[in-house]
Amino acid sequence: MSQIKSFEDLRKIKEDFGKRIQFREKSFDPSKVVQIKVGFGTSGIASGAKEVMTFLRDELEKRNIEAVVTQTGDMGYSYAEPTIEVKLPGQEPIVFGKVNVRKADEIIERYIKNGELIDGIIPVNYHTI
C-alpha cells in the first residue's frame, strides 16, 4: 500500500474505489452486481447477523447471482436487527429488518431475482450529509 501524501492521493483512492477494493478478486462492474451490506454492530451480531451473512455469501454463489456482500456498522434500527441493505443495480438501496436465514432466502428468491418487494422493509427516515 503506498502512502498518502496529498489531496490528490486521497482523490485518487476515492475515484478508484469500487473497482480496486471490493471487486479486486473478480473483475466485476459495480454497476451490474447486487450489493448487500449487513449491519455488523454488536447488536446486529448478537441477533444473528453472522449467520445471515454466511448464508447470503454461500447461497448467492450457489444460485449463481453476482453479488458482493460486505459488513457495515450499526444502522440504528436496534428493534429490527439483524438488518441488511440490498442494492440492486441501478436502483435505490432498500433496508430489510429482522432478517433471519429464512427471510434472507426469501429476499434472494423474491426481491433479488424478481424485483418483488417483500414485508419487513424499513423506510429511510433520516437525512445524511
Added chain:
Amino acid sequence: MAKYRMHLLVCGGTTCRSSESESIRNALEESLERNGLENEVKVVSTGCFGFCDKGPIVKVIPGNTFYIHVKPEDAEEIVKEHVLNGRRVERLLYLEPEKELLATGSKEIGFQKKQIRIALRNCGFIDPENIDEYIARDGYVALCRCLTEYTPQQVIEMIKKSGLRGRGGGGFPTGLKWEITAKVKSDQKYVICNADEGDPGAFMDRSILEGDPHSVIEAMAINGYCTGASKGLVYIRAEYPMAIKRLRIAINQAKEYGLLGKNIFNSGFDFDIELRYGAGAFVCGEETALIHSMEGKRGEPTFKPPFPSEHGFLGKPSNVNNVETYANIPVIINKGPEWFASIGTEKSKGTKVFALAGKINNVGLIEVPMGTTLRDVIFKIGGGIRGGKGFKAVQTGGPSGGCLTTRHLDTPIDYDNLLAAGSMMGSGGMIVMDEDDCMVSIAKFYLGFTVDESCGKCSPCRIGNKRLYEILDKITKGEGTTEDLAKLKNLSEVIKDTSLCGLGQTSPNPVLSTLDNFWDEYVEHVIDKKCRASSCKGLMKYVIDPEACTGCTACARACPVNAISGERKGPHTINQEICIKCGTCMEKCKFNAVLLQ
C-alpha cells in the same frame, strides 16, 4: 413467478398497526383482486416511517407517492385512481404545513428531515474495516486541509465558530477547550478520546466506533495539530471488544497509508494513536479519574482546577473529548462552521445522537438536530409507547440526569433546556417509561447504580448516596414516613453541593427530579401505602378470590413457604404473615383466582 410493475407499501409499525394498517392491507389486496391487478401490483408491509401521528401511511412505488391518514374505505379509490388511471388521490396527499403545498414524494416531506445524521453519517453505510470506503466518503480530506491550508489557530477558530459543545454530557465549548490546551506550553501534550460510555442503556459511542472508527481517528489527529500534541490515546472499556477490534484495524490501516505516523501529508506533523483499556467503572468517564486510570492508578477523580488541559496525563497538558464530539469535527472542517452553526438552537449547535431504549416501539439509535422536541423523538421517530400504553416519563442523562414528564414533551432538547427542566443532556441515553413504571423504584434503581459505582473517595458521595438508597428502599417497602421525604430532599441537596466530582454532584438528580415531578407518587407510597404502578412488592399483597377459586390446590403445592391453606375443592387463603410475594401462586393458578392488590 409474476413480475410486479407497482408496489403499495403499507406502514406496519406498531402504532399504524393499531390504527388499522392490517385492514387497509386487506382492503387494498381485495380491491386489486377485484380489478384483476393482483399479478401486477403487490401490497407490502413495512417498518415504521417515523410519522405515526399521520398514520396509517401508504406509499406507492414507483413515484414515491405518499398517502396519509388512509382508511380501509380509501383502498378502492387508491387502486382505481392511482393504480389503474395513474392519477394521484389528492385528498390523501400530505400537506406540508409551512409551504401549504402538496408534497408528493416522501423525500420532500418535512418529517423525514427530523433526523439528520452527521456524527452517524457513515454508520451503517461503509465497511468500517476498510479505510478506502471512508476515503470514498471524503474521509481524511479535513485532516489534509487542516495540515496544508490552515494554521492551528485558524482551525480552532473554525471549531469555536461552529458552536460545537462537548457531547459527553457537560456541554463545554469544544473550540475553547482546544484553545486552552493549545496555549499551555509543554514539551509533550496528549489528545485523549473518552470512549468510556457508562450510562445504562447508552450505546452511541460504541456504535460510532464500530461503524466509523476513522472519523474519530481523523478528528484526534486534527486536535493534535491544533493543540500541539503528537500523541493520541483512546480510553475505551474492555467490554467493547468489537469496537476495540475495529479501532485497531482502523489505526493500522491509517498507519499504512501514512495518515498516522511521521510527517503526515508532508506537513512535518507527527501523530500516533494508542489504545488504553478501562475495566468499566462509571466514574472513569470523569476526565480526571479517566486520566488516573490510564496512568495505571486507581480510577479516582481529583479536584479541578487544575484542569486536564493544563495538568493531565502524566502531568502533561491533555485535551479530553468524547467520541461523538470527535465524530463531528471532520464535517465541520469540510462543510464549514457556518453550515454546522445553522443547525440547532441558539446556544446548542448541530445534532445529538440518542440511544432510545425502554418502553418504546423503535428502540435504536437516532440523530436529531438540537431543538427537536421530546414529543417528536418519542412519538414520531420512536414510534410511540410499546403496547399502546400511556407515556409517563423519559429519563435522559443516565444516572446523572433526571426524569422528564408529559409537561416537558414540547420542550426543545438542548443543553440549557434540559438543565432547566432538572435533567441534563448527558451522553445521550434516553429511557422511556410507561404507566407501569413506579417512579420511586426508578429513582431507587439509579441510586443503586451510583452506590455501586461510587469510587468512595469523598464522603458525601460514598455515605450520602448509600443513605439515600436506604431511604428509597424503605419507602418502596411501605415503611416510609413523611419525615423521610423531607430527609430525601435535604440529603440530596447536601450531596449535590459537597461532592468532589461530577458523579456525586449529579447522583441525586434522579431523586430530586422524581420528587419534583412525581411528588404525588411518593406521597401515595408513604401515606396511602400504595404503589399505583403495582411494582413495589412491599406495598402489594396477593389474595385469592374465593368465588373464582376451585380448590385445585395447585397454588398451595407450588408455594415455596407454605403460606397457602384450604380444603381440597374449597376456597384457599394466603397467610399474609408468611407470604414472601414471589408471585408463584399467580403463575400457577389456571382460574385467575389469585389477585394482586
